[in-house]
Amino acid sequence: MDLLVDPWIPVRAFEERHPQTITLQRLCCSEEKWLLNLPRDDMELAALQLLICLLQVTCAPKDDGEMRRRVAKPLDEAEFISLMAPWLHTFQLDHPQTPFMQVKGVEAKEPTPMEKLMTGLSGATNCAFVNQPGQGEALCGGCTAIALFNQANNAPGFGGGFKSGLRGGTPITTLIKGPDLRSTLWLNVLTTSRLQASFPVDSHTENLPTWKRPVASGKTFPAATIGLLRGLFWQPASIELCPPIGPGQCCGCGQQSNQRYNGFLKAKFNFTVEGLWPHPHSPRVIAEKKGVIEQKFLAFTTAAPSWTQISRILVDKETGQGEGRRVAMVVEQFREVYPRFKLVLIVGGYRNNQASILERRHDVLIFNEGWQKGVKVIDDIVDIGLEYKKALRRGLYTFVEGIKSSEVKGAGVAVHEVAERHYYRHSELLIPSILASINYSEPQDIVARLRKELHQLCEALFNQVTAPYAHHPKLIRSLAVARASLRKHLYALQPQGELAHGDGD
Ligand SMILES: [Zn+2]
The missing domain is CATH 1.10.132 (Topoisomerase I; Chain A, domain 4)
Structure with a gap:
């Protein structure tokens, strides 16, 4: 299943309840208005992020004008096909040599059940109460890709020495929400001119995805050597899906699927990233610790509601001596490209105690027009x-x-x-x-x-x-x-x- 070609995106049309899975091409090129349709809000957010990251690396708009056009109007089909052509088979879940977000030949004593990939479904004492049973038994290709991506990027590692992603275990993600899924995607894709400032490409940068060039075990390397594609799809564990089982209902999206995955092999490895990789979807705090300026991504650490964090999520601040906070790059871009629009902000993340998830957070916060100057x-x-x-x-x-x-x-x-x-x-x-x-x-x-x-x-x-x-x-x-x-x-x-x-x- 190639994420750029096959129908895997779980959606429903506006004002309809009927769920379906569509291709990226239909999503990007048709006038139809879609919404993501998954039973869990964290998985919807992960699906959204995955789609944004796919567009970010394959076809970022070159400037603000092109960004506005993409947000406003569907892409031409021929243009879409030519933009995707160089990337075919790069994001293929069942690729025989380089499967999406996996590595081949993982040595593990036994397979791990799929529910371990559905963050928070097991491991926490309260999970039986907040989750329906049977959610993670067998997942379709689309839900598997979403769960793999979510586990690697938004959730704490599996525990027992498994590393978390580049933003730490439970980063807060902030994204701009548009009137439908297609516009929402383009509102969160950075233009190439902004990318060049934050992700300069030089001879020291490695930009192949981890499934084409696995992270070297036991190594220490600067964050600046991780390229955009590699960083957005970072995989901090060795994972290999077990061969798929036959047709049936997917426990994630509820759709019938010809191929479903019910387990995976996992193995840990060690690595140390020096400094912070500037992930575009998260706000950062910069603070001095023992005389050294340290940056980290914002996380929910208490049960206090999201509004208590709004200043940190939305307002850049310098508090002297290099300390302060920075909004996510996608928010910064929206502020610049749409200086008079109101903002609908998706804020999501987990709150954890080590590998267990205590809480899932998902809010949509609205800021009236004029917030940019307010x-x-x-x-x-x-x-x-x-x-x-x-x-x-x-x-x-x-x-x-x-x-x-x-x-x-x-x-x-x-x-x-x-x-x-x-x-x-x-x-x-x-x-x-x-x-x-x-x-x-x-x-x-x-x-x-x-x-x-x-x-x-x-x-x-x-x-x-x-x-x-x-x-x-x-x-x-x-x-x-x-x-x-x-x-x-x-x-x-x-x-x-x-x-x-x-x-x-
Ligand atoms: Zn599914």
Whole structure:
């Protein structure tokens, strides 16, 4: 199965439920409007990334004008065929010598079941609860390619010494969403002029994919020697699919398939990449550690909702001495090529504890037109949301712990944690809806209203979580002291400065 030729892309047409698998040519060249159609949002994101990477290496637009044309209109069929011609058999899942994202002759004691390739399906204590049984038993070629790609690029290694991908175990991926699948793809393909700046090609660069030139075991090499194709399709483990089994239903997409894969061989090897490979789909943080400037990709490390990360995902910042953060290159490109468009941003990733997946994250965040010039507003809204949460937590912490020096008794029950979860649940609706609708050049009124709403939310949540203890004689004083502490912290957040001038509340 050649990913550039055969029908493998799991989609459904707009306003239709009927799922089907189509070719890349039909996706790129027809006027039909498609959406990806897989039961798991992380696998849909992986399918999207895989498609973007295929177009990125085979036919990147040369400049912004060509990019805009590709986004707006389907490609001509003859042009598509000529663009793909040099790449035929490069991305072939069942190639007899160089199969896609695999190596031949993997030595393993026994085959690994396919479910190990479906990230988070096994290994975590909670996985039986969040996943339907039977998902990974046998996968069609398309779902197998998607799962291989996802495991290698977006997920932690298999554990037990298996390495993770070039972005670390659980990177956050940010992509631009267009009105349909075809436009979404082109919105995330970097132009060749931008590529030259980030991925210079010289005699030190290796750009054959790992299935044509496997990563040398035990070697250390600089990130800059990894070319674009090789990096986008990096495979950090030796994997070889077992021969396919006969026709039946695919457990990934649910489609009937003539050939299905139900297992693979895997083996680990070691390598060290010096520095960071500048993957175009992820935001980076740059920080000093023991006198050395280090870059790494952003990851979800807590259960806090995605809006708490928006500043890091969307706002470039230099915080002095080379430290700071950088948005993903695809976001940077969109900002430059479409300076007046609203942004629909897909944000996805896993949260892990070593090789186990604790959580799958997938959000679509919308930013109203004008966001390109409204980064200060975005920063402020996120800060406000975080500051009110902190005030609520601090007030309640006084209630939980008491104040020893004043003989104020603590309740000893972690109500501040409960309140934080409630706060996040409310804010998860509130803050994204503001970012989607706010007028970024006149934000004052909405920001003032947000402060008021969060202030009231903090008071309401404080009352809600302390209500069961309100009549406990020993805690009456503690509650009064804690309430005073909350008021003090909320008071300190009252509007000042340019964003909320005129609001006296
Ligand atoms: Zn499938």
